[in-house]
Amino acid sequence: MNGTQLPECLDPVASPGSSWHPNLWHPTTQVATAEPPLRVVAGKGVWLELEDGRRLIDAISSWWVTLHGHAEPRIATAIATQAVTLEQVIFANFRHPPAERLAERLSAVTGLERLFFSDNGSTAVEVALKIAWQWWHNRGEQRSQLIAFSGAYHGDTFGAMAVGERSAFSAAFEPLLFHVARAPWPATWWADATVEAREQEALQQLDSLLETPTAAVILEPLVQGASGMAMVRPAFLQAVEQRVRQAGALLIADEVLTGFGRCGALFASQRAGIQPDLMALSKGLTGGFLPMGVTMAREALFEGFVGEQPQLTFFHGHSFTGNPLGCVAALASLDLLEENPDRYRGIEERHRPHLERLAAHQQVKRPRLLGGIAAFDLGAEPASYFNPAGKELARRVREHGVFLRPLGSVVYLMPPLCMEAAELDACYAAIATALDEG
């Protein structure tokens, strides 16, 4: 891989000019050791423009939200028009056309009839958990177990943390987190010879967990994002679904990351061949423009909350529930997906030859690819969030004009769908060069 040429669209850049602001507190950031943030002034398509004039390719869609590209004009215009028509209204007493249209369209594409709004991915998960739990409660059935998978990440609010894998992220709150049973997640990669045995082992453990009456099983279909782009095979998820159905439990798909084309189909559940009872959506929902979460639910779940007794009510609501600006952004984003399905259906094949070439590099281990998500581990050690190798690689990659944020030693690309072939070439060339430099 020596002597890799960088494409012309990337000018090598000087070391970053970055600093801390005295009044800001950044997410998931240890100020004592982290590099200060870069000051960004504009974004267009896959590009971020920094204050000092440098440009970086946003190769991870800004924490996986920017679906079609930054400042996508159709979404921007839809928001601007709605902002001078109806910007917000209390959703407990009112409904409005953008919310109605979005509910109809998401219901049609997910096969789940009811839409409940919240504000982000964590709250979309909280809502799914609360609906599942209260549904059984409303029926007077005792099902006191929730099952999640090892390595899961479902967000940073308390319920979402509880179903997520316990880690340094949640350690301080451990006594406050409710109990969740956990099944293994048999992650796989190219040329993985052990996956079948690990899948069987995981299913056996799931079988024994399901002997306890279970309210719901929650999973990230096909890929666990935050735990390191840990991908499983569709057949495994089909076997999970079959067991969940046999046990009469509810299946929750957390598609906060995987939804809206990221995995090569509109939803990862569809590509996996499973039909969940509840689906949490956010991130790409508004094309990455505005914070919004939705939880889609089967009609039968909604019906379990209807009745004369007040305690049957789902007493959950956020101030910005059903925000019209978020709704029109989501509608415009769905239009773009429907008009250009090849952008997400074809993205896996656009990555494949690049990842195949990169896989020949001796530091690249366990390469894996799903839709627009291409990942590998840096080095043979088991992937770890606190392994600094990824950070060091990202620093070198950034000098070649590409922004990455590895998950410890897991390096991945998840670019906006608008990425052109030359820009994708540039991303892989920057990684290859940085690997050679390492």
Ligand SMILES: Cc1ncc(COP(=O)(O)O)c(C=O)c1O
């Ligand atoms: C699968 C999954 N669920 C939930 C969340 C939480 O979403 P948010 O950060 O919008 O609260 C994330 C965030 O990365 C996620 O990847």
